[in-house]
Amino acid sequence: MKGFRSVGGAQRFLSAFSGISPHFRPRRHLMTAAAHRAEMSIRFAIWEQITGVAGLANAA
Numbered sequence: 001m002k003g004f005r006s007v008g009g010a011q012r013f014l015s016a017f018s019g020i021s022p023h024f025r026p027r028r029h030l031m032t033a034a035a036h037r038a039e040m041s042i043r044f045a046i047w048e049q050i051t052g053v054a055g056l057a058n059a060a
Contacts, residue, residue, distance in 0.1 A: 023047065 004010035024047075026039050047053075 004013065023043055024040075026036065026043070028036055031039065
């Protein structure tokens with residue numbers, strides 16, 4: 001169970017995590033280092049827009 005209090009809690013986490021994790025794991029073995037860095041920059045910018053983190057940095 002790896003620290004989850006219930007099977008239901010683990011299932012809820014894993015169902016959400018399974019949709020998010022591929023976003024941060026590009027197929028690195030098919031990319032050059034420069035292409036990987038560029039792709040991850042784009043993906044993190046998208047993630048910041050989705051989660052609203054981008055607006056918090058400007059507000060502070």
